[in-house]
Amino acid sequence: MQTDWTPVALSHDIPVASAAPGRIGDTALAIWRSASGRIAAWSDRCPHRGMRLSHGYVRGERLSCIYHGWSYGEDGGCKRIPAHPDLTPPESIRVPVFACREASGVVWVAEGQPAGAPPDLAGFRGLRSLHIAAATGAIAEVFGGDGPVLRVKLGPVAVIALVQAFGDETMLHLMAPESCDLATLDALSDAAEALRRNIEAEATA
């Protein structure tokens, strides 16, 4: 299945008031959730001295940089510079903001303004994101599909594999049927580990 949206994380891995690293294409992302639950994906570079904003901290509806504490609001604009508390930061100090949606427990990001909504994966929930040291092509080959959303079998279970290029490697976001019990989820997690071992062994063979 093709879409303009890239799956970058599972929602349950980014709890309220936290930031996490991700990427889209060659761009490093800071994916963060505000205290009210709003999700956002920004360029992972603080406009001040380039510190990674994904290492930053969230207070209320703002993301702050751990280096010198500059804090940025919803629109990516700098709202506060602690060393100059009386200064209103100029409009020009701004973090690039990406289009970001949350659907079916997945965080989707796009470059530009995509026309449609992210894919609807109703009936599934996020299980795990796994990093695989092999290009996406190697994973698509194993699953025999194309595009970032693959409906495949893992053992006896029909799952959804969201395949994301992560540099020249891959992030696999695995979705399990909502009806799965704990033992099945554990078995799926083990199966995903085994799959990764096989893909990497083949990629280096």
Add this chain to the structure above:
Amino acid sequence: MILYDYILSPSCYRVRLMAALLGAEMTSRPVDFHPGREHLSPEMLALNPAGTIPVLTDGSLTLRDSTAMLSYLAAGHDPEWLGEDTPAMRATVAQWLAFSQRLTSSAGAARAHDMLHGPGDIDVLRRAATLALRELEAAISAQRRRGMIFLAGPRPTIADIACFPHVALAPDGGLPLDPYPSIRLWMREIRALDGFIEMPGIHRLHELKPEPGPMPDIRQTRTTRDPKQNA
């Protein structure tokens, strides 16, 4: 109780962190590990023939393994940190302590290689560390499916404290933690524990620190400083 200690050593930090979380009194005796190689001095080798730090002494007891020190501190101050007193849980904790030494010899050795020109084949060390980090990630994700986050049950134990430092410092050895969402959330919980202390490269959860304000004016600080401090 005396800890023969080196500020930049993750294995020493394990023990400092555990003591702080327990509120245990301990005297730190700094060892000039780098560049002085004081851990190999005759006095230190007499304490620990293996030539490693940390070493913990308490009266006539000498401990030479950091995970044994964690057990000793927890047993003496708050046995809840040893994990639930069942055969399965005690074995699970023991297994994580052994696992933490796999982290020492992989992620820790990769960091020593990159920061202190330590020995070893860096690709082999990073590969071994990646396998260990993946194992940890899988285990924490399994705990999260059960509504938990710590390694051995619903509360933190010495298992978490043994594993935490080498994981948190893995990026120093060229091992980014970006691919490990469950490890990241687990580290957040540890960094937020009451009594948590920092070491260079490992910080208390920033959300819990006071909002940064303006930098103190250095000139002013200088003129008001007690002149005796400059002596």
